[in-house]
Amino acid sequence: MNINTNFSEQVTLNESPNDRQALSTATVEVGQDEQIETTVCELGLWLRGVESFFDASNLLFSPNDRARIVTRDFTDEMLVAHSALQRCLQLISALSRAGTPGLRQSQDHALINGGESARLTDALASEAAHVQPASLADPLTDAGVVCRTLVRTQAVSFEAWSSVGRLLVRELKRSEHAKQIVRAARRISSSNVRPELLTLTERVQPESLGADLREVFVKLNDLLDQLRFIEASLKLDRPLKQMLIVFTLIHQETRSLLMMIEARALRSEDIEPSIFEILDSTAYAIRMELRKALEYELADLSGSRQMPLIYAKVENAHGILRDCFQQSVVALAQVFDDTLDGKLLFQNFQTKLDQSLALRRDLWTQLKCVERAESRCDPQAVAALKESLSAFREGGLRHLMYKDWESYELFFEEIAVVRKPAELLPVLHRFAAYLETLLGQVNMRAVLSEHAFDYPKIIV
Known part of the structure; x- marks a missing residue:
């Protein structure tokens, strides 16, 4: 690379x-x-x-x-x-x-x-x-x-x-x-906004809300176009620090979108409670995911000299924002047309259910790796654990709540630097308890209410 x-x-x-x-x-x-x-x-x-x-x-x-x-x-x-x-x-x-x-x-x-x-x-x-x-x-x-x-x-x-x-x-x-x-x-x-979405906004009442919803779809489409450019740059192995300029534009345009939703759409007259709730929750989710991508993944990237790290952070930030904007489009559209399928709108669409299922499986796998390393504490088990943690840090971590990122990073860094088994065991014990708590929190997500976890046997 x-x-x-x-x-x-x-x-x-x-x-x-x-x-x-x-x-x-x-x-x-x-x-x-x-x-x-x-x-x-x-x-x-x-x-x-x-x-x-x-x-x-x-x-x-x-x-x-x-x-x-x-x-x-x-x-x-x-x-x-x-x-x-x-x-x-x-x-x-x-x-x-x-x-x-x-x-x-x-x-x-x-x-x-x-x-x-x-x-x-x-x-x-x-x-x-x-x-x-x-x-x-x-x-x-x-x-x-x-x-x-x-x-x-x-x-x-x-x-x-x-x-x-x-x-x-x-x-x-x-x-x-x-x-x-x-x-x-x-x-x-x-002109690239999907016609299904534009047709949908024409049926929304009152008309002022339909016009606002149309503008939301146009703005989200523009943001997704900017992210597609970043995706193409990743695939074509272009210089990635330049993408910071595109991300700052995304930062600016997303804040403009949030201001529009909060100042206009949420204040529409005679807005139904269900519509108000989805607009409000969409704005909140966008704000939180924007913080994940920009304040965590991309902060201070301009001074980084580690090329693989730059690639990983740009890729992660892109994935966080792409998933967020796609899910926002689909969630808003399905309020007015529940037959609309997100996978027909976006080829790489991943629902919150898909993400939560994958996150739960990843956390369970990590917990088993920790327990194995804790019981054996041999170089092979510790190496397998570190490999599992690194893979999750570069992928599944972005599906955790933002408030949990810092705690996970602290455990990751502590495990990475410890060399003596006597020092590692108490860290692993605390980390296992932390993963059990995270797994319980993920299991309580509303999207998983009808998807019981069977705690599969994991070979590590």
Whole structure:
């Protein structure tokens, strides 16, 4: 696995033959029109992401780093920003080489960031035809030069970081062409919302609630499109630190969605109690899962140098948010149409029941591994236990309640560093009691009320 986090290899303002080859292979083998649309979608994503990345409230910091933000060294964040600006310039170059100033009206096409079909309307094609992407190159190039210069200094101060951000964001907000690119990308994403969901909102009463629900579906679809881009980057082994910019955009857009639900949808007149309850619980679940992904998995990732760790954390954060947003769409839709199947809407849909069943099985397996290691305490049993804990930490952990993550991590670290059996035994005893408590809590989940656990025999 080649996860490149080296600045000199990632971000050079002069395109190399490898860059040009990457551009040609980064899109699925589609026609020229579809390739242009795909490129505009990605460029729109990066332009939105760069703006969100320079808003300090969106940055993915641990509480400790956020508390000392004014004294923090922003060199790592400046490297990430420079890399994203370089990618924008590559995309602008690709659009210019395509020999057309904007998007063409086209047939159904597949976007690289998800494979979802979409059709550009006449209005969208007309709007996009006036886009002149090359006019964006100058301000992005200037900002890139400033970033490159600053990272060569001893440290990048918060003031310098903020100043670069203000200058760049101001230029992007002034640019009509940047606005047109972003608008075109947004409308392509909106056109990908499943027709079943749009039809459903037309039947919702009162009409104002139906309009709010439609906007919720559109926003969730946009967030899932952003996550599909991250998924494609994982599969294509692209530099993953750049994905921090996409995650900050997801952070910003998700908070906007939550504000919309709480300020408008939940305050609709004559809203039925069942609808109020599902909207309220959906907002709460999204808020909690967002904290899991951003405050735990991705906090301080910009300074990480361990490539496998970067990959694992990006993959886990992506999975947490994808599952959350998909489940939110399905839960909201099923209030109005209980025949709607989540697996028809999303190919990789996993219900809360699926997750809870898998989590219960994983916890039971770990408990058996702990008991075996506790009874034998030989190197083989301890090695099997550590392997089981590592696998769960990289996968099933995200299905635990967020409040349980820290306790699990503390046990994991304690077991990892202990060497003497006499020191390990009391740790294993406490960990077994902890796992038994967790297993009991998971068993009490409402989704498992009709799925009794048979406590299968586990061979470890």
